[in-house]
Amino acid sequence: MSPWIGQDPSSVKDDAPILIIGAGLSGLLLARLLTNSGIPTIVFEASSATRSQGFSISLRDWGYDEILAALGDIPLSRLLRGVAPDRRRGGSGELDQVIRNNATGEVLIRPDPKTMKGIVRANREALRSWMADQGEEEVDVRYSHRLVEVSGEPGDVVAKFENGSVHRGCFLVGADGVHSAVRAQIIPQVIPETIPVVVYHGEFTLTHAEFDTLLRPLMGNGNILAGIGDDFNTPITMADVTSTHVHLDWSYSRNARIAGPDEDQTHIDPLYIPCSTRGFSSKSPTLPLDALAAELSTRSLAHPWSEVLSPERILSGDYKIVYWTSRCVTVSHKEEMTSAAKSSGVVFVGDAWHAMPIFGGEGGNHALVDAVELWEEIVTAREYSSEAGLSHQGVNSFWEIKAAEKYYSRAFARCQDAVRRSKQRFQVLHRPMSQWKEIQKKSEMMLKLMEKQQQGKEVTNPNDRDAAVAVSATA
Template sequence: MSDTKPVLIAGAGLASLLLAHSLRRSGIPFKIFERDASFIFRAQGYRLRLSAEALEAIEQVLGPDTFQRFWDKCGKTDGAKFSEFNAITGEGKDDRLTAQQVLVSRGGKVVGIARGDMRTVFAEGSEEHIEWNKEVTGYELTDDGVRAIFADGTKSVEGSLLVGGEGIRSRVAKQLSGGKLKVYDTGARGIHGQAPTTAFKGLGEGVFIIRDDTHPDGSLAIITNVREKDMDNPEINFGWTMSAFPGVIRPPNDDHTIVGKQAADVARSLTKNWHPRFKPLIDQLNESEAAFWKITCSTPSGVPEWPNEPRVTVIGDAAHSMTPAAGLGANTAVQDAALLGRLLREAGGCKPGVTAAYEREMRVYGSAAVARSYATAVRQFGIKIDEETTPTVF
């Protein structure tokens, strides 16, 4: 396999961009194909909490100078200040959340960053290598390389390696694994929201879970991260993520792609009886940024094995989609990017054995993360996946 052929990357998500950053620093050519028209084409979610493992992976890829700029964009919340509250009474629970639940990662702090800021840093230097409006629907192997096939029937240049990083509906993952890689629809739905810092004054600094057990179909909860240093900045919005048992959050026509007032109205309806301490988070939300999302999960028993193809592999949600419980999805995805990027650098490009080594290691930590995420979601959202009967996303 020629080292002059680029690495082809399907999807321009966070893991793909971090992998591209790693390849650029290693002098390995690459091309990214993204189905959207730009980074702002659709809702991307608000904020991510970062684990210790994720921060180490990101630091490894970015290097000291760029990582410092990334670190400066991160918010740091006192990890000792995390609590769960009853949404109706306003009362706190006696038992504190564990540090593992809130991903305390460095210096006793919960470290988080807006997805947009994260994407901006990861994409630095790679923008000219992204081809927009290119939806990858499969691939074909050549004598000594691979080509991506697009939705319009055209094909990419020949690459040395194709990396499927296009998320839970990855056609690359489906083809590569022979259908073994599956993403299940748990039936649960969520809503992302943002509100001005003034709405959070009643909470103070910390990571908070606000839980409502009064809905007939099951529990509903919001998690939010309130950073003290940003509290008095009127230009900053804090975000929250709402999730619930299946049947509690009902997008119109079950269309989880809806963004805006309809999502905001559903959030307000579900929280109309909440305690005055928490109501401002919903009442003052930025309607245009409200968005539904679908809670999905890969095979709970672990990342399956498939015959290794040296010229094709997968990263991120294409390999191991997770529920939001435990906050592990993006944190595991950046570990994929760092690992695959390192192996390619050490090999001097796509050489035999690279994808096999990557997949062996990824299956171990990826399977552990999916299992932890699923077990937490069973408790928090009341979901249950039957690998024989639960519907998949496509």
Template sequence: MTEKPILIVGAGISGLSAARLFKQCGIPCIVFEQSTPEKSQGYAITVRDWAFEPLLEGIGGVSVSDFQKGVAVDREIGGTGWVDLTFRNNGTGETLFNPEQSQKGNKVSLFRANRGVLRDWLGEGVDIRYGYKLKAAQGGPGNVKAIFENNEEVGGSILIAADGVHSGVRQSLLPSVHVQTPPVILFHGKRRMTVAEWNELWSAHIGKSTIGAGVGDDFNTFVTVANATKDGSIDLDWTYSRTRDGESDPLWMPDRGEIVKTPQHLLKEIRSKDLVPPFSTLVNADDIKKSKVYNWRIWALQVQRKELDKAAESGVVGTRRDYNRRKSGFVRYQCR
């Protein structure tokens, strides 16, 4: 009798990590993703040893250095995604504190990876089916059925919900559980410059780190390397964030789309800040107004244990994820 595959909904970091581990163990699985393969997710995330070490061991003992060469944001210019998490006063450049070291002796504890490249790396050899949006999940452990909006039905042994905070699986099985939006404003944008321009701007202020963390008076500015290309370009990301300022805050737009025309209130607010390089160069109102920005929202979700147990009775399990866009979402699994 043919073994039923494990069905994984969501081709993000968690779903693809699980699929890659199952593949290594010889367990059949299929990943279903509602978006198209072309969807860009080229921003950077921080990956940590407690997540990537078990993963690398589980998929055949891949070395950390080879992993970095494959997915680090600056891999194309010989970098390893090295991170200095020092927080700096974005108005003076003064060092404030460093919450975590990126290396412990000779052991890498964290580095920056390009999320899109990491997804491609994890998806090597995995059966990924794009354009599949889940409509419903039925059945029980050992005999589940995923029903998609294209009217296709696929049977499997279990179903893993790895489809993010707006999970279609969760909405199907736990419709009373809703996401919340904490009162945080976060705008994100992109810049591109040559490696020479980046070195001149970056090295004097941030050094070799691929992230610069700036803290101001009730607002934060983060600048990061998103990707380095073979043609000698550096893609950089910037974020401007703060807590919501009352009910009438003009920058509080939870119902607006992710990509928006640059709000005039944002430009005015940024111009009022006295920033130092590299924050003043990358979080610059005159440059920002020339392009659209991303209105990133922070999502929060709390699910009770009894609700998870209820979902498990239907043959569905979930993956633990982190949705602040800065941390990895690997899963752990061992062949038995």
């Protein structure tokens, strides 16, 4: 909900800009909302403007509803026309949420469309561009600005960059991800935790005809072909579409096998790379593609996973393959964040303070909600501060501190609970096939139960009632 109170926020006497470090999802959305509100804002991004993040993410209704409302009650259809991976095929980012056995292709879980959670797919790069375009005034993004130092206090924050430039602002937002340079300086005690899981990610391209032959029969109009194995996953996802080709990703994920104190980790699990700083790509000689191909050769995969994840394709060089090191960032106490804001004039959004594993996490959604909630609190606090004639300089600077306190009061529990759930969700999605078979039976019983309820029939079978409880707990 838009927090307009009546006075133009740009009338606040302090005209120093808000500095945002990081042009990811949360940084760009926050900058767009602040710019639309007439608040001077500059975004600084370490990478060049040509860097692409073309993979797709899942947007949940509680996330995209916040974005659309904040941008002026934009309809969902308009968002999907701009960001859905399959938009150029006439699609709308559909996600059927069906889970299949990747050894047979059979459906394990098929949610009832009437009760499915609202989830759509979005191309990450398209989403960034779309958000940046939702306003009359262009968002000021400065690329190739790698932060080296932050200093100052609320109302007067100084950011120094590797290229020699120095910028002063009234407030600084750390939106620079799991490896946040801002966090390393302001709250260095908060260190990313490596999660002991294995996730390999590959990119490939098919012509439209090849896609229709290989993947369309099982994927249908959806954007994900979710394949589940015995303790491992092999999802195939649509990333983007051009007039001639369909760009896709595959993932291979499982729990890591951890070596004992006297064992060699490489020998125990050659696919697990716990010490990677930012992950390895297929260009790196240290990426164990031979071991990956060997392990995949032992998996009894059905069509089309057997073609996409064949050992021959893995070793052919046709794929761009990346090892994703899964990390979480957790903050123990809200006071750590509010204290940092009061002393330094710095606040955090997104992965910089609540990173979640890429596989099974909801980090992008929470990052976007962060941006909306912080924007609302900034606008409200600036307006109140201006009306009350309060100071905007130094330790007495009111609105920066008030906005940070109110923002963290709203966001802290939401985000930290989500980090905890994201760790659990990886385990839920990587379980023995015997457990998936049990869930399949309960799911089928649940659907029969719902049909009876819709027909107005009394539910007398205790197995039906048990199924309802079990499916709701494991879905």
